[in-house]
Amino acid sequence: MTEPGSDTADLADGLRRVMARAGFRGELGTPHRLSGGANMQSWRFSCGDEDFVLRRAPSQEWIEARPVALAQEAAVIRRAVAGGVMAPEVIEELTPSDGIGIGFVMRAIPGTADPKAVLAGDPQAMIGDLATALARIHALDPEGLDFLPVLDPASGVESLAEQFESYGGDRPVIALGLAWLRANVPPPAAPRLVHGDLRIGNVMAHDGRLSGVLDWELAHTGDPHEDLAYGCMTVWRFGKLDAPAFGFTDLETYFAAYEAAGGAPVDRARFRFWLVYRTVWWALGCLGMGTYWRGGTDRSLERVVVARRAAEQELDLLLLLESDAPEEERQRRLAPAPQPEGERQGEPSAGEILTAISEWLAAAVKPKLEGRDRFDLAVAQNALGIVRRELAGRPDPHDRVLVEDLLSGRATLATPGLLARLRRTVLDTLASDQPKYPALPRAREEWEGN
Structure with missing residues (x-):
C-alpha cells in the first residue's frame, strides 16, 4: 500500500x-x-x-x-x-x-550526523559537549510528560526475556546475557528523563563540536546510567575500539566530564549493568527487524539486512562477560575454523553468480545514483554478500537446549568448554553475516591467538 x-x-x-x-x-x-x-x-x-x-x-x-x-x-x-x-x-x-x-x-541545524565526520571532531571538546547534553537531559523536569514509558531494571530484563522467547528463544549468547542480567539487577533508581538513543549516528556535529541531539523516539523515564552506557556500546563507536566513551576517550574522563556538567556521581556497577542490558536489547532489536519485515509492517530491504546484525552484539556480549569465566576457560583453545572450499572449476557457483551481480551493480548502477538510492544500493550489495557467504557455509547459531541450560543455571561460563564453543560459533557466524564489523579482527586475535 x-x-x-x-x-x-x-x-x-x-x-x-x-x-x-x-x-x-x-x-x-x-x-x-x-x-x-x-x-x-x-x-x-x-x-x-x-x-x-x-x-x-x-x-x-x-x-x-x-x-x-x-x-x-x-x-x-x-x-x-x-x-x-x-x-x-x-x-x-x-x-x-x-x-x-x-x-x-x-x-535544520548546522553540521552532519555522519559518524566518520562526527568522530573526527575534537575528542576533548566533543566528550565535554556530549556529557553536558546528557547531564542537561537528566536534569529536565519530567512534569507534564506522563505519557513517557517508565523503565524499571527488573521489569525491563523480564521484558527482554519475553521478547527473546517470541523470537524463538534459541540464541545461546543472548541467553547468557539474560542470565547475567537477572543475577545482577540493581535496585530501582529515582526516575529521570532518559533520551534512550543518544549515540554517534544520532547527534550532529559542526566544526568539531556538538550541534544537536536527534531522534528522541525512545525517550522514557528511568535510570540515567542507561543513557550513559548506551553511547559506549562497541557498535556505536564505529571502529574506535580503544576509546570506549563514544569513540572519543576513556570512561573515567567521560564520567568526570558528566559529573562536572552537573550529572550525578556515576555508579560503575550500574553502568556495566546497563551496558550489558542495552547490548542484549540491540541484539533482540536486530532479530526483531525480521519480524517487522515478515509481518509486512516494513518490507524494506534494510530491515532484513539489519536483522543479520545480531551476531555483532553476541560478539560484544561475550567480550563483556567473559571476564566472569575461570582463567582455565578463558585460555582454552578454540576448535579450528572451517576451511573454505578450494577454487571452483567449470560452471559458476550460486555464490559466484551473486558476486557477479554485486560487481555489476557497483560498476553499472552505482554511478547513476545519489542520496537515498545510493544508500539503498549499498544495503542491497550487503544483502547479496550475506547470501553468498551463507551458501559457502554458515554455522547454525541456534541451540534451544543450551539456551534452557543457560537460563536455568545448569550451564555457566565455568562449564568446561562452553566459552570456547560460544566463541567459535560467534566468530564464524559474524564472519558470515557481517565480516566488516570492526571488533571482529581483534576478537579473532584475542581468542584464536593469530
Missing part, C-alpha cells in the same frame, strides 16, 4: 500547507530524503532562505506499535530545547489534512 506523501510532488504540496500554517511563506525547495534512519524517515527541504527537516513515520502500522507518539516526541524535544539541550527546534506537527503522513517539521 502506498503511504501518504510517497510521491515527491505530493510531499512538497503537503509541506507547503504545513509551512504556511507555521507562518513561513517562502518558496519551497524539492524535498530530498536523507540516507540514515532505519526506523523513521527524514526529508530535508528549504523554505525561503531557511532549511528544514521533516521527520515522519514510515507507515501507520509502524506508528501504532510505537510507545511514544510523534506529537509526544515533539513535546519532549521542545522541553529539551527549553532546558538548554542542543536539539532541533520543532516548527509544526503534521495533520491528516496535510496528506503526507504522521510527523513534524524541525528547523
